[in-house]
Amino acid sequence: MNKQEPYILVVDDEPDIRQLVCEILEDEGYQVVIAEDAKTARELKKKREPNLILLDIWMPDTDGITLLKEWGQEEQSLCPVVMMSGHGSVETAVEATRLGAYDFLEKPLSLAKLLLVVERALEASYLQQENAGLKQQLIFDIEPVGKSAAVERIKDQLKRLAQHETRVLFVGEAGVGKELYARYLHNHSSRREGAFVDVAVGSIAPENSAVEFFGKEEQGKIYQGLLEQTHGGTLFLSEISGMDKETQSRLLSALESRSFLRIGGSEAVSVDVNVIASTRIALEDEVNAGRFRQDLYYLLNVVTLKIQPLRAHSEDVPSLLNFYVDYFIRMEKLPFRKFSMAAQNFLRNYSWYGNVRELKNLVQRLMILGVGHDIELEEVKTALGSIAEKPILLGTVPEFFNLPLKEAREHFEKAYLEYHFEKNAGSVAKLAAAIGMERTHLYRKLHALNIKL
Numbered sequence: 001m002n003k004q005e006p007y008i009l010v011v012d013d014e015p016d017i018r019q020l021v022c023e024i025l026e027d028e029g030y031q032v033v034i035a036e037d038a039k040t041a042r043e044l045k046k047k048r049e050p051n052l053i054l055l056d057i058w059m060p061d062t063d064g065i066t067l068l069k070e071w072g073q074e075e076q077s078l079c080p081v082v083m084m085s086g087h088g089s090v091e092t093a094v095e096a097t098r099l100g101a102y103d104f105l106e107k108p109l110s111l112a113k114l115l116l117v118v119e120r121a122l123e124a125s126y127l128q129q130e131n132a133g134l135k136q137q138l139i140f141d142i143e144p145v146g147k148s149a150a151v152e153r154i155k156d157q158l159k160r161l162a163q164h165e166t167r168v169l170f171v172g173e174a175g176v177g178k179e180l181y182a183r184y185l186h187n188h189s190s191r192r193e194g195a196f197v198d199v200a201v202g203s204i205a206p207e208n209s210a211v212e213f214f215g216k217e218e219q220g221k222i223y224q225g226l227l228e229q230t231h232g233g234t235l236f237l238s239e240i241s242g243m244d245k246e247t248q249s250r251l252l253s254a255l256e257s258r259s260f261l262r263i264g265g266s267e268a269v270s271v272d273v274n275v276i277a278s279t280r281i282a283l284e285d286e287v288n289a290g291r292f293r294q295d296l297y298y299l300l301n302v303v304t305l306k307i308q309p310l311r312a313h314s315e316d317v318p319s320l321l322n323f324y325v326d327y328f329i330r331m332e333k334l335p336f337r338k339f340s341m342a343a344q345n346f347l348r349n350y351s352w353y354g355n356v357r358e359l360k361n362l363v364q365r366l367m368i369l370g371v372g373h374d375i376e377l378e379e380v381k382t383a384l385g386s387i388a389e390k391p392i393l394l395g396t397v398p399e400f401f402n403l404p405l406k407e408a409r410e411h412f413e414k415a416y417l418e419y420h421f422e423k424n425a426g427s428v429a430k431l432a433a434a435i436g437m438e439r440t441h442l443y444r445k446l447h448a449l450n451i452k453l
Contacts (some may be wrong), residue, residue: 003057005402007048011041011064012056013083021109028115033433043073045067050079051125051216054105057085057092065095072100072154080121084109091411097332097368104368118443143184144177145323146316150308154181157305162188167300170278172307172447174426175357178278179238186234189275192235198224202242202428205443209247214254216263225262227254230273240277240300241286242428245293251275251298280426291429310352310359317348320356322365332451342377349384350384414449420452 007029012018018034025032033050035041038061045053065081071078082098083148086107093104102121105114111217144151161168162185170178179198188194215225226235237243243251243326254260255275277300286292310317321339328334339347352358365383366375417431426431428446432439 005029005031006125008031008054009035009037009041009050010031010054011038011059011067012035012054013059014056015142017056017084017107017109019112024111024114025118028118030118037254038064038067039065045394052079052121053081053120054082055083055101057096058259065092065099067094068099069235082117082121093368094365096366102333102448110370114314121332122420133159142446143187144180144318146313146356147319148313150313151316153186154305154307158185161185161303162190163296165272165274167302168276169301169304170276170307171281171304172278172280173355174422176201176282176307176309177356178307179236181305182234182236182276182278185276185399186236186274188235189274191233195230196234197230198238200237200238202239202426203443206244206439208252209244213247214250214260214262215265215269217265222262222265227260227271227273228269231271233273233431234274235275238273238276239279239428241279241281241283241292241424243292245291248293248296248378252293252299255299282407310355314348314352317350317352317359318344320359321347321363324360325367327360328364328367332364332367334364337367337373337375337414339368339380340377343375346377346380410449413445417446417451419450430453 009023010018010021011032012021013421014286014403015036017329018036022032022034033044033045033048037059041055043189044050055064055068064085068081068083068350071081076341078100080102081100082105083093083101083105084107085092086106096104102124103117145156146152151336158168158181164399168185170181172178182198183196186192211223211225213227215223215228217223233259258272259270261268270272283292283297283301287294295348310320320341321344325337325339329336347359354361362383366379369383370379417435420434421431424434428439428442432442435442437445
């Protein structure tokens with residue numbers, strides 16, 4: 001590779017595996033440091049940033065998935081991480097990849113595969129800066145995929161709306177791509193050089209909402225909120241119905257006056273931001289029920305654009321399948337696969353209740369776990385069947401019954417909350433009432449289980 005002494009961190013609680021991997025990699029000319037638990041791994045990583053991390057999933061103090069998520073949330077970019085496990089499951093592999101893992105190795109480790117994955121991952125490490133810039137450009141240039149009349153009509157309307165400072169309310173089911181259409185609007189507007197900030201309103205606990213949006217001043221220090229951070233750009237408020245009443249009032253005042261006070265501040269802060277929003281539930285009903293301010297509704301709802309569910313323009317399914325295959329090849333370095341014509345035709349007639357998000361997840365699942373060049377019909381049916389809701393038949397049990405209690409409980413809680421979340425039209429308030437859980441605790445639980453609001 002013509003690179004000088006790559007530095008690799010190996011994290012595993014089994015001494016024999018740590019020593020074996022260390023010796024193998026040192027024989028190949030790599031610098032290697034080992035950690036027996038998450039605590040030691042954190043310390044070693046902080047002391048010197050590695051070019052590659054080999055990370056065990058099951059450890060005594062903090063599991064590898066949690067550690068990967070923690071590192072992924074740090075400001076600096078994370079080097080490639082290869083997960084290792086002797087108890088791997090489909091869900092674990094998908095979750096690790098979703099969180100940014102470069103690859104997934106099953107124990108007992110294959111020497112040849114280990115060295116091949118390490119070499120490829122290190123090449124990715126050295127190219128990470130260029131890749132990061134490429135990813136940002138790809139995200140910036142992305143536009144809604146499809147040639148159907150429904151997609152073309154919305155794109156044409158957005159191009160025209162982008163020429164004016166028009167507030168748009170996107171309405172549509174979960175997973176239809178409301179954030180993508182909002183970004184398309186921003187990219188064609190005069191604010192395209194400014195920031196596009198996507199905020200999942202429901203993920204912000206009410207007690208933190210005011211500070212998150214408007215910032216604060218405390219002991220001479222200033223924390224900039226979302227409005228200031230988006231100055232000159234576009235602030236996209238996803239699922240606006242989840243905003244608490246106090247923040248609604250503050251936001252209304254800020255939009256009308258183009259200024260606001262930070263929490264604890266005494267001087268008005270001027271801000272130039274275009275705010276657009278989305279909802280999957282009828283905001284008129286929320287207004288009539290007194291949960292959403294009527295004046296804020298009218299201020300945000302200058303133009304309403306309804307995004308059609310995927311089943312209403314199923315002719316775009318083949319294009320979306322090809323797009324996400326290419327997407328995961330470029331973004332996740334997954335090997336190329338293609339959908340057979342029979343598989344494509346079957347998926348054109350599939351219900352897609354999760355819309356484009358469900359399709360994207362299916363493609364990722366098939367590319368990670370499948371083998372072979374072609375994705376055939378039976379493989380698609382099997383993948384869909386494993387994630388579709390099914391009654392528990394006598395003599396059968398769900399897959400998570402075979403997991404340790406902690407992991408099984410997390411699987412059940414996530415499935416349970418996602419079911420009731422969709423049943424209650426994406427409203428955190430309604431979800432809390434339905435399951436009998438206090439909202440603050442519910443926000444923490446949703447965040448901990450990584451349930452997208």
